[in-house]
Amino acid sequence: PGTKEAGGGAPPPLSLKGSTPAASRAPARGGGRGPNSSRQQSRVIEYARLVTFEPGEHLASVSHSAPLLMRLGAAVEKADYALATRLRPADVSVAGARRLTWDLANANEAVANLPYVPDDADRALAATYLSRFAALSRARSRLPRQVVHGDLNDYNILVARPALEAKAHADAAASAGITVLDFGDIVLSARVYNLAVCLAYVCHPRSS
Numbered sequence: 001p002g003t004k005e006a007g008g009g010a011p012p013p014l015s016l017k018g019s020t021p022a023a024s025r026a027p028a029r030g031g032g033r034g035p036n037s038s039r040q041q042s043r044v045i046e047y048a049r050l051v052t053f054e055p056g057e058h059l060a061s062v063s064h065s066a067p068l069l070m071r072l073g074a075a076v077e078k079a080d081y082a083l084a085t086r087l088r089p090a091d092v093s094v095a096g097a098r099r100l101t102w103d104l105a106n107a108n109e110a111v112a113n114l115p116y117v118p119d120d121a122d123r124a125l126a127a128t129y130l131s132r133f134a135a136l137s138r139a140r141s142r143l144p145r146q147v148v149h150g151d152l153n154d155y156n157i158l159v160a161r162p163a164l165e166a167k168a169h170a171d172a173a174a175s176a177g178i179t180v181l182d183f184g185d186i187v188l189s190a191r192v193y194n195l196a197v198c199l200a201y202v203c204h205p206r207s208s
Helices: 066-085 089-097 104-116 120-135 161-167 191-203
Strands: 014-016 046-048 145-148 157-159 178-180 187-190
Touching: 066 145, 066 157, 066 161, 066 178, 066 191, 089 145, 089 187, 104 120, 104 187, 104 191, 145 191, 187 191
Parallel strands: none
Antiparallel strands: 014 046, 145 187, 157 178
């Protein structure tokens, strides 16, 4: 799943009703595949989304200029607004029922992985910030919630330099030139976590 442009509606699913039945992908008795499979009657309906091709480079591969970061902020805002206003109640219910490890709301679960961090300094740093995060549980419970993208890493954002440069001076706050991809992990969470994830990738591994 994806969207042509940050804030744009995702295209409708294309039903592949004529797709290969599950039986042809399940091992038949004796380890083979084919009509003798014990799951011969089992069928599935699969879906795909057709998305308009968007030119651009991953955010990870371009220099983070001030105009680009302004566009990125506007794009995140548009994506948040679209997810807050354009989803059906059923979609919100599905997103709310999901529990994803990488949802920032569940960051405390990472404490269990601290023993696997080999470097003492890195482990101590992670433990410090996870402890601070846990201490803010009451404040975090009051944060505004909505369905968010949840995975705005620098490989889920495309930058089209021509579009960015063409309007950089005329409208630096617009999101032209920025495309948000991969809405497959949307989840109901605190709105600010979406921006926090994006900023983490923007800042890493930069020292300033």
